[in-house]
Amino acid sequence: MNVPPKTVFYTIERTIKSYRKFSNRNFSRVVDDITVDQKLILQYLNSSPELSQTEIAELVFKDTASITRMIDLMVKKDFLKRSINTEDRRKFKLEITAKGKDILSRLEPVIAANRKTAFAGISEEELIQLDRTLQKILSNIT
Amino acid sequence: MNVPPKTVFYTIERTIKSYRKFSNRNFSRVVDDITVDQKLILQYLNSSPELSQTEIAELVFKDTASITRMIDLMVKKDFLKRSINTEDRRKFKLEITAKGKDILSRLEPVIAANRKTAFAGISEEELIQLDRTLQKILSNIT
DNA sequence: CTTATATATTTGATATATCAATTATATTTG
DNA sequence: CAAATATAATTGATATATCAAATATATAAG
Structure with missing residues (x-):
C-alpha cells in the first residue's frame, strides 16, 4: 500500500535521480565528458x-567549495577560462571557451528533446500544478 | 518569466535538496551523527x-559500492552489525544494534513532524496528484 | 588612516557517487 | 562433475558534497 504523504519524497528523489541519469546518457551521445551540472554552469x-x-553556487544549490573544484575541472577540460577580475580582485572572471560554446550549442537540442520526452502526455496545466505544489513544500521548509 | 516546462526539474531538485537539509537539521537535534540516508537504511x-x-542499494537508488562504504561507517558507528550469511556466503547478515534501534525510535517522531511541516496546507488530493505526475515523468524516462 | 568586519575563494578532511575491475561464492549448462 | 556464467560484495580511481579553517581583498567604523 502506497500512501503518498509517506512516499512523495521518495518519488521526488527517484524522479530527479532518474532524470539526471537519463540526461547524462543522452548528453554523452553528443559530447564527451560533460555532466548535467557542468552543462548547467555553462548555461x-x-x-x-x-x-x-x-553566485553560481547559489544558482545550482551547491557550496562554493564544490564550485571551486568543478570549475578547476572545467578549466582543465578547456570548457572555461578563469582570469582575475580587476574590478574586485577577490573574484574571478569566468569565460566560456570556443570549445565550451560549441558544446553548449550541441547540447541545446538534446536538452529540449529530454524535456519533450520527460513530459510526454503531461499537459502544461499539470506541470504548473506540479510546480505550484513543490513551491508550497519549499516555502514550508525554508 | 518562469515557464514550468523549463524550470520544473530545477524546482524538483531544489525541493529535494532543501528537504534533505531540513531533515538533517532536525535529526541532529535528537541524534548525533546520522544522515537521512543512514536513517533510511535503518528503517x-x-x-x-x-x-x-x-537490495538496499536498489531501494535507496545508490550503487553497491556506495552502500558498502556507508555500511562500513554504520558498523563503525555501532548502528549495525555485519556477519556472514550462512545461507549464501556471498551475502552478509545485517543486524540493527541496540544503539541503532534506539536512534530509530528517537527519529520516528521527527520524521513524522518533518512531513507534517513540509505538507502543511497541502491536501491529500494534491499530494496524490503530485505523485501521479512524477510517476508519469518517471515512466517516460525509464 | 587603521582596525574590525565582511566577502570571495581555496584547501583539507571526510563522506558519498559512479564506473570499472576484482574476488568469492552460487548456479547453470554441456 | 567441470566449465561457463551469474551474483554479492569489495576496492581503486575520480568527482562531488559539506563543513571548518585559512587566505586575500574590500568595505565599514572609529
Whole structure:
C-alpha cells in the first residue's frame, strides 16, 4: 500500500535521480565528458557572463567549495577560462571557451528533446500544478 | 518569466535538496551523527531484516559500492552489525544494534513532524496528484 | 588612516557517487 | 562433475558534497 504523504519524497528523489541519469546518457551521445551540472554552469555563464563563483553556487544549490573544484575541472577540460577580475580582485572572471560554446550549442537540442520526452502526455496545466505544489513544500521548509 | 516546462526539474531538485537539509537539521537535534540516508537504511532493515546490501542499494537508488562504504561507517558507528550469511556466503547478515534501534525510535517522531511541516496546507488530493505526475515523468524516462 | 568586519575563494578532511575491475561464492549448462 | 556464467560484495580511481579553517581583498567604523 502506497500512501503518498509517506512516499512523495521518495518519488521526488527517484524522479530527479532518474532524470539526471537519463540526461547524462543522452548528453554523452553528443559530447564527451560533460555532466548535467557542468552543462548547467555553462548555461548560466552564457546568459549571465558576469556571474561570480559564489553566485553560481547559489544558482545550482551547491557550496562554493564544490564550485571551486568543478570549475578547476572545467578549466582543465578547456570548457572555461578563469582570469582575475580587476574590478574586485577577490573574484574571478569566468569565460566560456570556443570549445565550451560549441558544446553548449550541441547540447541545446538534446536538452529540449529530454524535456519533450520527460513530459510526454503531461499537459502544461499539470506541470504548473506540479510546480505550484513543490513551491508550497519549499516555502514550508525554508 | 518562469515557464514550468523549463524550470520544473530545477524546482524538483531544489525541493529535494532543501528537504534533505531540513531533515538533517532536525535529526541532529535528537541524534548525533546520522544522515537521512543512514536513517533510511535503518528503517528498511527494521521492516525487512533479511535485506542484502544489493537490495538496499536498489531501494535507496545508490550503487553497491556506495552502500558498502556507508555500511562500513554504520558498523563503525555501532548502528549495525555485519556477519556472514550462512545461507549464501556471498551475502552478509545485517543486524540493527541496540544503539541503532534506539536512534530509530528517537527519529520516528521527527520524521513524522518533518512531513507534517513540509505538507502543511497541502491536501491529500494534491499530494496524490503530485505523485501521479512524477510517476508519469518517471515512466517516460525509464 | 587603521582596525574590525565582511566577502570571495581555496584547501583539507571526510563522506558519498559512479564506473570499472576484482574476488568469492552460487548456479547453470554441456 | 567441470566449465561457463551469474551474483554479492569489495576496492581503486575520480568527482562531488559539506563543513571548518585559512587566505586575500574590500568595505565599514572609529
